[in-house]
Amino acid sequence: MSKTFESGALAANLEQTRYKDIFIPAEHQRFIELSAKYFGINKRAKECITEYHHPLSNHTFVTEELRKMLMDDFWFYTRDDIPADALHIPLEMMHSLLKPDVAEKLRLQIIITLMEFANKVISESPKHFELISLVFNILEDAFESSEVPGPAEGPTCNKEVFILATKHAGRYLDKVAADERFKASACHLLRMMLQENYRYWQQTSQVEKWVESKRQMLTDDEVQKVCAEIGKPYFDQLNADLAAADTWEKLTDLPHFEQIAKRFTESEKAFPHFITKFHYVFFLLHLPGMENQRERLIWNMDRMMRDAIDEMKQEELIPFIDTIFDLAEELKQDYMSAVLDFQLTLGLKIIDVDQTEMKEIVNYFEKKLIAFGFVTPGNVFVGEDWQLSVDENHIKNIRVWLELIEHAKSPMEKLLSALIVNLKLGGIFLSDTDLFQREITKVLNSNITPYYKKVKQLTRIFPVYFNEIGAEGEIRNVTTNMDEISGRQDKLVHFLRKQVHTESNNTLIGLTLDVFKFWSDGNLEALKPIVPNNVFESIDKESTWFVHVHNLVQMMCEISCLNPDALPRRLRKPHRFGLASPRT
DSSP: OOOOOOOHHHHHHHHHHTTTTOOOOHHHHHHHHTTTTOHHHHHHHHHHHHHHTSTTOOHHHHHHHHHHHHHTSHHHHTSTTSOTTTTHHHHHHHHHTOSTTSOHHHHHHHHHHHHHHHHHHHHHOGGGTHHHHHHHHHHHHHHHTSOOOOTTTGGGSHHHHHGGGHHHHHHHSHHHHTSTTTHHHHHHHHHHHHHHHHHHHHHHHOHHHHHHHTTTTSOHHHHHHHHHHHSHHHHHHHHHHHHHOOSHHHHHHSOOHHHHHHHHHHGGGGOOSHHHHHHHHHHHHTOGGGGGGHHHHHHHHHHHHHHHHHHOOHHHHHHHHHHHHHHHHHHTTTOHHHHHHHHHHHHHHHHHHOOOTTOHHHHHHHHHHHHHOOOOOOSOEEOTTSOEEOOTHHHHHHHHHHHHHHHOSSOOHHHHHHHHHHHHHHOOOOBTTSOTHHHHHHHHHSSOGGGHHHHHHHHHHOOOSTTTTTSSSHHHHHHHHHHHHTTTOOHHHHHHHHHHHHSOBTTHHHHHHHHHHHHHHOOGGGTTTTSOHHHHTTOOTTSHHHHHHHHHHHHHHHHHTOOTTTHHHHHSOOOOOOTTSOOO
């Protein structure tokens, strides 16, 4: 494990000097002074504006604080003794944040906040109606000034952010549009958003091209039906309806972004066979507009996969396996848990339906699965909150592979060998809550005769006893006694005790040995990757908590003629600590 050392003292100094030499314009200073007698409101205004002018401004913080100013502090800034144009300052600040270098989700939040603010003004303080005009000017300027992006630009375009807010426009601008002074502005803005919405969906989906690429598997009826539902005829009708909509009510009746996404999802019904349904959902996963629906689509694909395989001929299975692993490669970064479910479902079905004499299809799947890779524990480390960080898909990957090995009617020996190698090289991480003993029992109860020696080798890697994963035993009692002796003043021992008690896992024996070695050689650098910064910085080699223990450990090594690695094993009879397992 390697973790960059971060100095707590440096962080504290940077925090103290972060806001020095920041220039705040006079109009912003006057805005801060408006709330001088109101501590909470003033503090929010001062911190927000100061952060806004910082060279490395935290856009998330600024956006959230501006929203609180406009919505929560609205009552204060609309009082009679406050200038009527006071809220121009936070509104203009929001306007300046509607730019490409601000995250898309923050720009969406700003757009929605501005719409909510307009609704709040019309509902609670109509005398400040000029603020609504300013809101419309900001929204229209941000929309009109954004160019249509190229393929590589993605969400840098404000228009693509605006179309995500089409649903919110109908909700928050409803009262505003009922006012004759703002009806035209509200209708114009919503019309632009809907027009861009339909253009976006039609250009990014292009269902006709997908249909053409799948011509061999689709019937004419399926082609006609899906094109009519989400193809050019559908969008031509939407644009015609939009052109004819001459009132706010008619505009809000037209489908917004989420409704079109739902229509794309429901168009799966156009395909009567599961194999074509599966390929259609695969097509949806690649549409940028379906990003918010992606997780639900992935879980639906797992269900469809079982039914699709039942419809296939034997010669179609290998290309289908390739398709699934291509999809898995695309999704592994963000949806690894779902990918593992895919692989398990696919593997179990392939094992059941493979009718070839030499199980060529199962063997092909096995090779693809091994080539795809294995999830190791990753960079196991303890954060500043003393909580352990480990890849949560590690144990799930082991369970998936074991279940496939157990289910196979003919030995999946290559997969078993690959599991052994991956655990030896990448390490294994088990906590006391994983209840991994059940998986070991299933393996031992399965058909292990053909590869008994390898199963034996595998089970030796797994630390499955409670004393192996630090869940019980003398290590708990010893660390507790040591911590109490020092009155919890020795932060290193206190950290070790907390890890043993709350984060029981198979790395704790190694952690204990590392601490013991530090007491022997005083090498602080060896502790840097394995303890949090706040613990590391508390260690003082001149303190009584190190000096006396250091002398004691060196004396023990000298008397026993053993080094710090061998001494702990000599002090008592060896337990099955599972130290042969690589430490992560």
